[in-house]
Amino acid sequence: xxxxxxxxVIKLIQNIPxxxxxxxxxxxKLAGNPRAARQVSWxxxxxxxxxxxxxxxxxxxxxxIALRSEIDKQYQKDLLKKEGVKFLDxxxxxxxxxxxxxxxxxxxxxxKE
DNA sequence: AACCTGACGAAGA
DNA sequence: TTCTTCGCCAGGT
Numbered sequence: 219x220x221x222x223x224x225x226x227v228i229k230l231i232q233n234i235p236x237x238x239x240x241x242x243x244x245x246x247k248l249a250g251n252p253r254a255a256r257q258v259s260w261x262x263x264x265x266x267x268x269x270x271x272x273x274x275x276x277x278x279x280x281x282x283i284a285l286r287s288e289i290d291k292q293y294q295k296d297l298l299k300k301e302g303v304k305f306l307d308x309x310x311x312x313x314x315x316x317x318x319x320x321x322x323x324x325x326x327x328x329x330k331e
Numbered sequence: 332a333a334c335c336t337g338a339c340g341a342a343g344a
Numbered sequence: 345t346t347c348t349t350c351g352c353c354a355g356g357t
Contacts, residue, residue, distance in 0.1 A: 253340090
């Protein structure tokens with residue numbers, strides 16, 4: 219059994235469209251807990267396989283890939299580029315064009331009801 | 332129950 | 345503007 223917050227986070231991530239990204243903080247905020255960004259990373263870390271989450275579409279607030287190892291970062295970058303995401307630097311995404319606009323948040327909220 | 336940890340983030344130096 | 349510090353939350357040990 220998971221908390222409602224966790225459920226919302228998972229649904230949000232599952233709904234990130236191809237070619238778009240969201241930041242940890244933003245996800246936490248949309249799920250109703252603005253300060254739980256770290257929790258989001260934990261969820262991603264522990265539930266990706268279970269829920270088939272598009273983990274690669276989650277980056278930090280600055281648009282950077284948040285993984286630690288070079289190999290993983292490179293892999294995530296490849297996945298994103300394949301979806302058409304534009305990179306400004308080696309591992310920095312162009313948030314302006316790739317951030318997922320929150321207009322559809324309502325749709326997701328409804329989905330959870 | 333106490334303490335640690337993390338794919339974060341905003342604020343202060 | 346770059347680097348450090350400190351707060352956050354829930355699961356793990």
